[in-house]
Amino acid sequence: MSIDTTFLRRCIGTLETAFGEIGELGDADDFAYDIYRAACVKEYELVLEQSGKLLRKRLAAYFSSNRQADRLAFKDLFRHAAKHGLMEADAAERWLAYRDNRNETAHDYGEDFAEATLKLLPAFIADAKALADAIEAAPDD
Numbered sequence: 001m002s003i004d005t006t007f008l009r010r011c012i013g014t015l016e017t018a019f020g021e022i023g024e025l026g027d028a029d030d031f032a033y034d035i036y037r038a039a040c041v042k043e044y045e046l047v048l049e050q051s052g053k054l055l056r057k058r059l060a061a062y063f064s065s066n067r068q069a070d071r072l073a074f075k076d077l078f079r080h081a082a083k084h085g086l087m088e089a090d091a092a093e094r095w096l097a098y099r100d101n102r103n104e105t106a107h108d109y110g111e112d113f114a115e116a117t118l119k120l121l122p123a124f125i126a127d128a129k130a131l132a133d134a135i136e137a138a139p140d141d
Contacts, residue, residue: 003057005132008050012128015043019121037114044117047128048102051095052077058086058135074099086134094127 018039025033055077060069062084072080075096082092101120 003054003135005054005136008047008054008128008132008135011043011046011050012125012132015040015047015121015128016125018043019118019125022118037118040121041114041117044098044121044124045102047124048098051128051131054135055081055086055131059084081131081134087131091127091130094123095131098124098127 018036021036022033022040025036052074056069056072059072059077059080060066062080063069078087078092078095081087082089087095098120101117
């Protein structure tokens with residue numbers, strides 16, 4: 001069974017576009033910079049949440065019931081993904097760091113959080129694309 005990653009891929013594309021626009025601006029004092037930075041942060045959050053939701057569906061094949069996969073915490077999803085060969089261990093560690101970035105600053109939408117998030121985006125975008133590919137792949141029989 002194939003899992004539909006259309007919305008996830010759209011969010012990744014939106015994030016990639018907004019991040020690219022920031023690179024084109026170069027002036028952090030520009031209002032457009034603030035707009036694109038805010039878009040990056042929001043899409044980062046959406047990609048994180050969608051990734052976890054869809055990875056949960058993908059991992060269900062490795063458990064005796066869907067309920068077992070449903071009980072996994074966000075970080076455990078990525079640990080199990082590495083365990084089952086859906087991603088490399090170092091990629092799973094990066095996903096844990098992405099989640100930590102989000103959790104540590106859940107109530108801090110200030111400039112420091114946004115700028116810290118921007119630094120993560122090149123690797124995050126690449127990891128999100130790789131994860132979407134892994135989610136779409138049919139589980140081994």
